Amino acid sequence: MIAVHLHAVAKTYHLDAVGVAALQDINLELRAGLLTVISGASGSGKTTLLNLIGGLDRPDAGRIHVAGHDIVAMDDDQLSDFRARHLGVVFQNFNLLPVLNAAENVEYPLVMLGMDKAERKARAAEMLAAVGLSEQARRRPGELSGGQRQRVAIARALAARPQLVLADEPTANLDSQTGASIIELMRQLQREQQVSFVISSHDPQVLAAADDTVRIKDGRIVELRRADALKVAA
Ligand SMILES: Nc1ncnc2c1ncn2[C@@H]1O[C@H](COP(=O)(O)OP(=O)(O)OP(=O)(O)O)[C@@H](O)[C@H]1O
Numbered sequence: 001m002i003a004v005h006l007h008a009v010a011k012t013y014h015l016d017a018v019g020v021a022a023l024q025d026i027n028l029e030l031r032a033g034l035l036t037v038i039s040g041a042s043g044s045g046k047t048t049l050l051n052l053i054g055g056l057d058r059p060d061a062g063r064i065h066v067a068g069h070d071i072v073a074m075d076d077d078q079l080s081d082f083r084a085r086h087l088g089v090v091f092q093n094f095n096l097l098p099v100l101n102a103a104e105n106v107e108y109p110l111v112m113l114g115m116d117k118a119e120r121k122a123r124a125a126e127m128l129a130a131v132g133l134s135e136q137a138r139r140r141p142g143e144l145s146g147g148q149r150q151r152v153a154i155a156r157a158l159a160a161r162p163q164l165v166l167a168d169e170p171t172a173n174l175d176s177q178t179g180a181s182i183i184e185l186m187r188q189l190q191r192e193q194q195v196s197f198v199i200s201s202h203d204p205q206v207l208a209a210a211d212d213t214v215r216i217k218d219g220r221i222v223e224l225r226r227a228d229a230l231k232v233a234a
Helices: 046-053 076-086 102-112 117-130 146-159 176-192 204-208 229-233
Strands: 002-015 018-031 035-039 061-066 087-090 164-168 196-200 212-217 220-225
Touching (some): 002 196, 018 220, 046 164, 046 196, 076 087, 087 146, 102 117, 102 146, 146 164, 164 176, 176 204
Parallel strands (some): 164 196
16 A cells, blocks of 8 residues: 655745755655655755645645545645645644643644544543653643653644654654654554654654655655565564
């Protein structure tokens, strides 16, 4: 099963009169139910690639299918509905809403989906328990450590039971020990919930946890490594 398929994808940003080719001729299939890490130096195009897969940005050329859906063909409303139902997103800087407590942050995407209140509350409690934060449910982000904030963000990303979770440098703002516990948590949830994770990172701890790895350089794929079936099943 293929979670993400990119065919001949290109993206150029225009700054004044100068064009920056952020991605060129990207052809890639990411396997479903695995943890794939996209690595590469700063400026290589990792964030651009995740933003295209997540429908936050649109390619100049090429086709992108996510969970079998052609996301380039969708209009903005269809795309935001698709994102809400099928994708979870984890950011480098956590992106929690500061006025909401941990449980409310996790519930927020479920409100957007129109889920009823009792089900929402139960799901948020279940997700906070899964990331080990039941005790902190009523705390606001400002009262949590960086690692705890990222756990809340992971609970939020998984709350709507998406098929795919995208995480852009999720350990970049954490010390290495906290980063290690976050990647271990993502690994565990990815396996338990059989969800596909695509993570951009140059953190060696994150790379070590990957099934498949894609390395990009100057906007092009320079290496694709796929774990063998034995490791994937382990
Ligand atoms: N909104 C934008 N406007 C103009 N240029 C951009 C924009 N976003 C990215 N770029 C350029 O596109 C290229 C790829 O950037 P991208 O952010 O995807 O790389 P990255 O690998 O994620 O880098 P980092 O690890 O530093 O986040 C870079 O040259 C960058 O300067």
